[in-house]
Amino acid sequence: MYHSVSSYESESLGESDAPGSAIFRRINLSLMSSYFLAAWAWRGMEFTIALVLIDLYPDSLLLVSIYGVLDNAVRVTLGGVIGSYLDRAERWPGARNCYMLQNGLIFGAGAGMSVVLSGVLGEPGTPTEDMKWLYWLLVGSSLMLSSASSIGSTGIMIAVEKRMPKLLCGENSQALSQMNASFRAIDLICLLASPILSGCLMTYLSPASAVMVLGVYGLLAWAPELWLLRWACHASSKLSAPSTTNKEAEQQGGTATRSNGLRMALISLYSSWVVYCGQDVLLPNIALGLLYMTVLSLGFLMTSYLKWCGLTEAEVSLYRGVGALTGLLATLIFPAMSRKIGNVRTGLLGISYQLLALSIGVVPVLLYTMSWSVPSLGGSLDQNSTSLSSEDEASSGTPSLGVTRLLISSVVASRTGLWLYDMAVTQLVQDQVLPDELGTVCGVQSSIQAGCETLSFLAGVFLKDPSEFWTLMLGSLCVVSAAWLLYAIYMSRRRLGGSLSECGVDNTSQSRQQHDEECKGLLSQHSSPGRDSQISLAEQEVQERTLSISDPRPLLADEINDNKVLEITRS
Template identity: 20%
Template sequence: MDSDSEDSFERADESTPIGGDGSVTPNSLTRSQALNLYVSHAFSTWNARGYEFAAILFTAAAYPDTLVAAALRMIIVYFAMILFSSSVGHWVERSPDRLRTLLSTILCNRGSVILGSFFWILILSQRDLVGDEATFVLPSNAFLKGAGFAVAVTFGIVERLSASGNLISMERDWVVTVAAPAGQPYDLTHLNAVMRRIDLVCKLISPILISAFISAFGSVRLGVVFTGLTSLLSIPVEIFSATRVWNSSPPLQAPRAAPPPPPPPPPQRTQAESRSWLARTRQYFHGFEMYFSTTVWIPSVALALLHFNMLTWRATFITYLINVGYSLNTITVARAVGSVFEISSTVITPRGIEYMGKARHHAHLEDEDDESGVGLIASDQEESRDVQTVIGLQRFGLWGMSWQLVNTIPVTLALWAISTLKEEESLSAFARRVVAGQTPPNVAWSVVLFSFLAFSRLGVWVFDLTTQQLTQTLVPTHQRSSFAGTENSIVNVFELLGAGAAIAFPRMEQYKWLALASLVSVVISLIMYAGWVRRQRGHLLHWEKVAHSICVGDRGR
């Protein structure tokens, strides 16, 4: 946007959004509305990312001598998300009032964190964990501790489901509804990039703040109190910000269009049978039938498959790095560098989509009949621009996946080399390390490992952003929320498979096989996505242009 149009945009009355060319765009956001949207999303994401990390610390403090509790909590949560995420998406889709839906997810999420914090306090206050000198001490009781843990995990499931509902409502409904037409301020590409940037910044800073608070005060119980108070204090800010956006946006205030009714049950089924668990099971699988009937289920599954990848900063990978000799400071710095690349993807992606979508970078638009107007959210006047956006999304998403694969290969080689070197160490050397402390792995392989791991994070988040916008624009309006809920279920299937693989190969020397399996998952994901792009566009590369470039280069020499 040039300086003249930006000045006119800033002077515009907030009830009349102005586009980049000075024209009135009633579906566009003003700067104030966008800020309130970002604030509401930031507080929701901050709490979700913070509690996700805090629950790991609370579980480790409650059961310090075993990993069983942490693994059990993770598996239970994954199973719950697989079972109920589709229903959450269906609920968001069927709720006619957008504001009430979003506020319900906020209140449910914050309430579950606050109540869960109460039970974490009870668990962590038992005498065998805090000793007799603590201010508040409860007698040790294994049964009550287990019961409290079960209740805390239950509230954790509610927290994850409500956070998922909040994200679906915000990303698949609110953002798509208020987004400006393509190419104007606050269009869908811009909103997605900023929202994901907020998510990644919260993912980096929120866990660090909780860790710093617990370290400063030396008490996990105070960390529980801090987590609960943060959730409580954020409620009015989130509600106020979301309400301001809704009050000033007629498209959001309009009742959501009712989705088509489900097909009637067979005549032989009675009303009681239609309400039985069998009917609910059929409804559950109907969500998967809808999901796989869309044109973008392949990119969605390709993205979900990446959640099996164990070459990311998940608990198993961090545990492996610590056990092979890396210090916590080294891991923290490497993770922070990777986060910088993740955040940079939100800056690069909008520009990459625009660049890849320009007419001079692909065949003429009239040759792309298969993509024109399919499920796009823009009006007919912007159809040409929207076709360019979809093509840009497809091409830049392919670039992101290719970039991730190229950088995952050296990461896998480095882990394989580090594991092999550890296996070749003699028993006496191992005994000396146990006494004198772990010696870090080979420096050269460590540089390769952490450098290319950071580079790979750029590719995965580029692919994530482009796939998200493809599903936002190419899935029919009345199916977006249900699609997102089912997509979340599939994501958790691969998360669960990753956790199961880590349990099946628990020894440190076996992690190289998990790394190899992760590389295979990235290859499969790229093949799936590339095949989908080829079917949509009829080609992956313009080979005639490649040949022309080579010929020109040869003549130049």
């Protein structure tokens, strides 16, 4: 069933699926269409469940907070596990299982919440006494199913958005940057448009109808999602090629998993973090995770603060829409920047722009609010300030509308830098991480981002007074500054390593030449006809001598020379 296309068609497609070819564009379109359908289902249901909870209990944010913590906790716990699974599994079956997991759980969450909102168990929000246990059981089950669907969504992101573009594009950096930008644009469009559709359904139909429509959509979209993905995998010789995972180790792992599933899951979780921490791109990844530990976004905490400062719902919605557009702007300019200045400099430019934009908006708010929170500053300002309209406004420290609009404008502008940095780091990971470890690294990265986002929510729980929001903004600005510092350290280490490598090339040229001569001598000694075993022995000795070279760049050159000698000897 796996190789459903004919052998002639498979060969012809495999020969012409290079970047820029017609079949490459069709494969690209098929992957993105499948990803769009899946992302729309997940984003739509996630936002709708939150709206339903707010509609049921408008005076409490407890259920919404529990839902957010559950969603992030699932990703923190199982992100590395799902990434390791995708590294071990074949590409098509692994991605297919993630699609099934996401869409099945979305349908289950929609069905459960539809029963809750239908009125069968009593008035929504106030069930009858005899049905109260069933009511809360369905509510809890729906929240758990919707949160668990994030694992399937994370798997889809890793398999389709991270791994497959790298396999398709290979070393073509320009094509890879274009695919990364397109996938990010799809995600941002779904993040913006699917909540709008959900809100329209809830407004013009009913909350129960909105949840039911999205649940049924998740079920119906499963078939075209898999068909598009399956066609792409079969049409590309690179995607349909068997995984390079050691089959014997995979079978041993499967036997051990059946005997002790929990133990193997914990081992997989631990090993995934070990692999993640051993990467050269560790600092850029940690910096990207820190950017999620901030309230300087367009989330619920910032929205509540803006409304407390006096902005209307319509104005806040307008800024959120413009923020989505500035994010899409990053997807348009990233391919050109990556081509002209490289991914490393693009990442530095993106995170520097984000820090600068946030500083322009946050510093005036901090100076304004701290003057009323710190007594010494407040006393000095009291003597000279005449801009406040009333004593109540002055005592509360509420920023003026002009300062508030400057704050939200800076946050909106900073989204371009955020997504530029995100896409630059994504491509750095794709370029520098081994293919068999890419899923693991991306899975752990998703866990770190979810954990940092959870910490920002918890900070909002402990500092729930809007007049104390300035402390969260100050902490967020410090976190972004720390992320910038980590990336600057990464760049300095990269430049220092390049300088040392260049010096090493000059100082070790004689040893490399001697090494090449020794390797050629070994191969010439064992190159007589009918002596394959001795050639294998020579290959092993060449590899051992190659691994003894300490400098990484000469090592790469030696390996290339040795391989050329081996190919000549075999021929």
